[in-house]
Amino acid sequence: MLARAFHGEGHEVVVLSRRPACVPWRCLPWDGEKLGAWVVELDGADVVINLAGRNVNCRYHARERREIMDSRVKSTHAVGAAIACVRKPPRVWLQASTATIYAHRYDAANDEATGIIGGAEPDAPASWRFSIEVAQAWERTCDAAHTPGTRKVMLRSAMTMSPDAGGIFATLSRLVRCGLGGAAGDGRQFVSWIHEEDFIRAIHWLIDHEEIDGAVNLAAPTPLPYAEFMRDLRAAWGVPIGLPAPKWLLEIGTWLLQTESELVLKSRRVVPARLLLSGFEFRYAEWPTAARALCATSRQASSFQVVTAVPAP
Numbered sequence: 001m002l003a004r005a006f007h008g009e010g011h012e013v014v015v016l017s018r019r020p021a022c023v024p025w026r027c028l029p030w031d032g033e034k035l036g037a038w039v040v041e042l043d044g045a046d047v048v049i050n051l052a053g054r055n056v057n058c059r060y061h062a063r064e065r066r067e068i069m070d071s072r073v074k075s076t077h078a079v080g081a082a083i084a085c086v087r088k089p090p091r092v093w094l095q096a097s098t099a100t101i102y103a104h105r106y107d108a109a110n111d112e113a114t115g116i117i118g119g120a121e122p123d124a125p126a127s128w129r130f131s132i133e134v135a136q137a138w139e140r141t142c143d144a145a146h147t148p149g150t151r152k153v154m155l156r157s158a159m160t161m162s163p164d165a166g167g168i169f170a171t172l173s174r175l176v177r178c179g180l181g182g183a184a185g186d187g188r189q190f191v192s193w194i195h196e197e198d199f200i201r202a203i204h205w206l207i208d209h210e211e212i213d214g215a216v217n218l219a220a221p222t223p224l225p226y227a228e229f230m231r232d233l234r235a236a237w238g239v240p241i242g243l244p245a246p247k248w249l250l251e252i253g254t255w256l257l258q259t260e261s262e263l264v265l266k267s268r269r270v271v272p273a274r275l276l277l278s279g280f281e282f283r284y285a286e287w288p289t290a291a292r293a294l295c296a297t298s299r300q301a302s303s304f305q306v307v308t309a310v311p312a313p
Contacts, residue, residue, distance in 0.1 A: 001162060002049065005200045014041045016052075032075040035082055043086035047207055048150075049094040050079045053138075059258050060130055072096075072138045080145025089149045092207055095142040097154040099192050099219055099270040101135035104128065106188060109223065111273035112156075112215050128262050139215065151213050153206050158192035158219035158270055160199050161290060163297040172233060173298065181234050181242035184250055187227030190269035192219040195284035195294070202272075205280050217272045221285050226264075229287060236291035 003025055007013045013025035016038050020027040030038045032052050042048055052075035054067045076095060083089045102110035103118035110116060118124070119132040139154050161169045175181045194202075202218050224232075234242050245253065247265070254261045272280075284290035 001160070001164065001196055002051075002200065002203065014045075016041075030078075032071060033078055035078060035085075039082045039086065042082050042090060044088045045090045047092050047094065048079060048083065048090045049096075049203070050076060051096045052076075053096065056131070057259050057263065059255075060127065060260055065130060069134050069137060072134060073141050076138060076141040077145070080142065080147060083147045083150050084145065089147060092151045092153065092210075093142075093147065094203065094206060095138075095152060095154050097139050097142075097156045097215065098131075098135050099156045099158045099217060099268055100131045100266070101139070101156060102268065102270055104189075104266045105269060106190065106267055109269045109271040110217075111271050112217055113273065115217075115270070124266070125262070127260075128266060131262065131266075151210060153213055154215045155206075156215055156217045156219075156270070157199070158194050158217075158223075158268065160196055161193050161294055162196035163294050163301060164196075169294055170298075172230070173237065173295070176230065176234050176237050176239050176242060179239070179241060179243055180245070181230045181239065182244035183227035183230065183242075184245045184264045185226075185247040187225060187230075187244070189226050189265055189267035190223045191226050191229040192223040192268045192270040193229075193287065193290070194218055194220050195282075195290045198282050198284055201283070202275060202280060205275070205278070209278055212274065212278060216274050217270050218275075219270045219272050220282060220287070220290070221271055221276060222287060223269050223271065224287055232288045233291050235288070236295040 003013050003015050007025045015025060015027045016030040017027055018030065018032060020029050028038050028041065030036060052071060054071040056068055058064045079093070083093060101117055103116040104121050104124040105116065117132065119129050142152055142154055159168050163169060198220065199218060206212055206216060230242055234240070250264060251261050284293065
């Protein structure tokens with residue numbers, strides 16, 4: 001998403017990947033752990049953005065936990081070490097983090113100054129602490145990197161809503177269009193989200209605003225309860241009914257799908273105080289508007305004309 005956006009704007013883009021792909025921009029191999037030939041790409045670069053990390057859509061068994069933690073901590077350490085050893089380091093390092101670092105709560109929103117870091121909630125399962133530990137280790141590793149010539153920003157990102165296949169919006173839309181887009185659990189848990197266009201614009205904003213460093217929440221200013229969130233998504237798709245999933249059924253379903261119920265049941269009530277205070281304006285501040293725009297884009301992408309050439313007799 002970001003590579004496509006920056007490339008489309010005419011910027012020189014270099015992507016580091018464990019599985020380099022054939023794309024319009026340069027894509028170089030790295031293992032996410034050790035320094036290598038890729039380090040020279042950071043010398044003289046304007047911006048480095050590290051989004052590396054194993055997908056968390058899985059069961060948190062011992063192996064998966066280790067891979068989730070290592071993929072984030074080791075890649076962040078490698079980027080920090082690379083920045084520290086180049087002659088002309090990047091002006092800014094945007095490091096992925098997650099809004100999941102905040103506590104599971106309903107009473108108030110979490111901003112960067114007053115938000116409560118999770119891990120000690122009395123009403124949250126002990127198994128949810130792992131996500132908090134990962135987020136804290138991620139940010140500690142970035143903080144510990146000695147990069148005096150490079151401003152560091154940690155992106156506490158909410159779910160990025162994009163019409164691209166394979167993303168969270170596609171997953172939720174599939175549930176809605178199958179009639180399963182009702183409340184999950186009691187439906188009171190808050191959903192924090194951000195439209196992909198605002199995510200990209202916020203990245204530009206953070207690059208340009210040199211006074212901003214440290215942790216920044218990347219989320220729309222209007223988180224809302226899951227039941228309401230799904231109701232608005234059903235309305236955008238024109239689906240009148242969504243069957244609810246009680247907690248016990250959700251636990252069974254996520255076990256069968258080999259994922260974790262935390263991804264659905266944790267209340268993530270996060271607001272972007274620092275972005276708003278710095279003057280950033282969201283194009284999609286309200287979920288109903290964003291949902292309608294995303295659905296319209298998805299419909300256009302799935303509506304295409306097929307032309308078949310028939311050989312002459």
